[in-house]
Amino acid sequence: xxxxxxxxxxxxxxxxxxxxxxxxxxxxxxxxxxxxxxxxxxxxxxxxxxxxxxxxxxxxxxxxxxxxxxxxxxxxxxxxxxxxxxxxxxxxxxxxxxxxxxxxxxxxxxxxxxxxxxxxxxxxxxxxxxxxxxxxxxxxxxxxxxxxxxxxxxxxxxxxxxxxxxxxxxxxxxxxxxxxxxxxxxxxxxxxxxxxxxxxxxxxxxxxxxxxxxxxxxxxxxxxxxxxxxxxxxxxxxxxxxxxxxxxxxxxxxxxxxxxxx
Numbered sequence: 001x002x003x004x005x006x007x008x009x010x011x012x013x014x015x016x017x018x019x020x021x022x023x024x025x026x027x028x029x030x031x032x033x034x035x036x037x038x039x040x041x042x043x044x045x046x047x048x049x050x051x052x053x054x055x056x057x058x059x060x061x062x063x064x065x066x067x068x069x070x071x072x073x074x075x076x077x078x079x080x081x082x083x084x085x086x087x088x089x090x091x092x093x094x095x096x097x098x099x100x101x102x103x104x105x106x107x108x109x110x111x112x113x114x115x116x117x118x119x120x121x122x123x124x125x126x127x128x129x130x131x132x133x134x135x136x137x138x139x140x141x142x143x144x145x146x147x148x149x150x151x152x153x154x155x156x157x158x159x160x161x162x163x164x165x166x167x168x169x170x171x172x173x174x175x176x177x178x179x180x181x182x183x184x185x186x187x188x189x190x191x192x193x194x195x196x197x198x199x200x201x202x203x204x205x206x207x208x209x210x211x212x213x214x215x216x217x218x219x220x221x222x223x224x225x226x227x228x229x230x231x232x233x234x235x236x237x238x239x240x241x242x243x244x245x246x247x248x249x250x251x252x253x254x255x256x257x258x259x260x261x262x
Contacts, residue, residue, distance in 0.1 A: 003030040004037060005055070011048040012195050013041060020056025025064035026111055028082070031089045038092040048203060049195045050096070052119060053103040062110025062133070065245045068236055079233035086111065087143050087225045094118040094147060095214070097207045099198045103191040104169075105184065109133050114144025116177060117151040120210070123191045124169040125184040130177065132157075136164040138244030138254065142232035146220045152176045 005016040015037055017024035024030075041047045054060055063086075074082075093100060093115070102119035107129045116122055116130075132148070134141045141148065141161055149157050156175040160167065172178040182190045198206065235241045240256070247254035 003027075003033045006037060008047070011046065011199060012051060012192070013044075013047040013049070014051045014053065015041075016052075017054040017060055019064075020054075020058070022064055023058040023061035023107070024054040024056070024112075025061040025067075026086065027064045027067040028085070031085050035085070035089040035092045038096050042097055048098055049198045050098060050100045051103055051191055051195050052093075052100055052115070053191075054106070056106075058106030059102075059104045059108045059128070060112030060115055061107065062112045065137070065249055068245060074237070076233060076237075079237055080229050083143055083229035083232045083236075084225065087229055090114055090118055090144065090147055091220070091225070094220070097210060098203075099195075099206060099210075101191055101195050103187060104128055104178070105187060107131075110141065111144055113177070114141070114147055117144065117147040121180075121194055122178045123180050123182060123187060123194060124172060124178045125187045126169060126181055127184065128169040128172075128181075129166045130169070130172050131164060131166040132160045133164045133166075135162060136244065137248055138238070138240035138242075138256075139235045140231060142228040142235070143225075145228060146224055148177075150217055150220075 003018055005014075005018045007014045007016075015034070017030065017034075019025060019027070019030060038050075041050060099121065100119045102116055102122040102124075104116060104122060105125040105128055108116050109129075109131045110133050113130055113132055132141050145157070145161070148161075152175045156177075159165075169178055169181045173181050180190065180194075244254050
């Protein structure tokens with residue numbers, strides 16, 4: 001698992017995304033490694049809490065656009081299967097039976113916001129930026145949408161899904177995406193303090209609480225996962241989606257952006 005780093009500090013396990021050269025953007029390897037890691041840790045009785053972070057001072061930039069762009073000539077089935085792997089990763093974290101604490105710094109964009117949304121507690125450093133940036137690329141936040149909306153509610157989604165604008169950690173806290181904002185230099189300390197707080201709770205009670213929350217909020221059904229996977233597969237291979245990703249990688253305006261606008 002070269003795309004993630006796993007270390008243990010007693011009952012607290014640290015899982016760190018490890019693609020700092022691309023701001024920990026998702027590719028097939030990272031998605032698989034993260035899915036496998038949470039599957040294994042779910043069965044590991046010595047692990048009682050997971051702290052999830054990103055290497056290089058940045059949490060996660062979402063999908064690796066060079067990797068996503070390669071699906072332009074993939075079949076519909078291949079495109080959808082890839083999207084389902086992302087859905088499976090989010091489900092593995094969301095349904096993890098132990099607490100997951102997100103230690104978020106630098107930024108969380110696109111799918112990175114989805115990863116933030118499946119953490120039980122999210123600690124963010126001042127200055128961290130968030131964006132559901134898919135629409136800027138001619139895409140939509142399809143696969144992550146059930147988790148983001150479950151976390152923030154519909155009203156923030158109606159703004160930030162559609163504008164793709166960036167917002168800071170303070171706004172992320174106000175809309176429910178983040179629980180606590182702290183100074184960069186105290187982020188790790190505060191995250192560990194919250195992680196240790198879980199150790200005073202009964203492990204079985206914590207498992208039962210997480211299961212209860214999922215039942216009360218409503219399960220994210222296979223039908224929803226299929227629908228969202230099909231949608232992102234369709235948009236990713238579309239002319240607009242391909243143009244958006246190309247424009248971003250080539251550092252130019254996409255065709256739908258009027259001259260003089262940024």
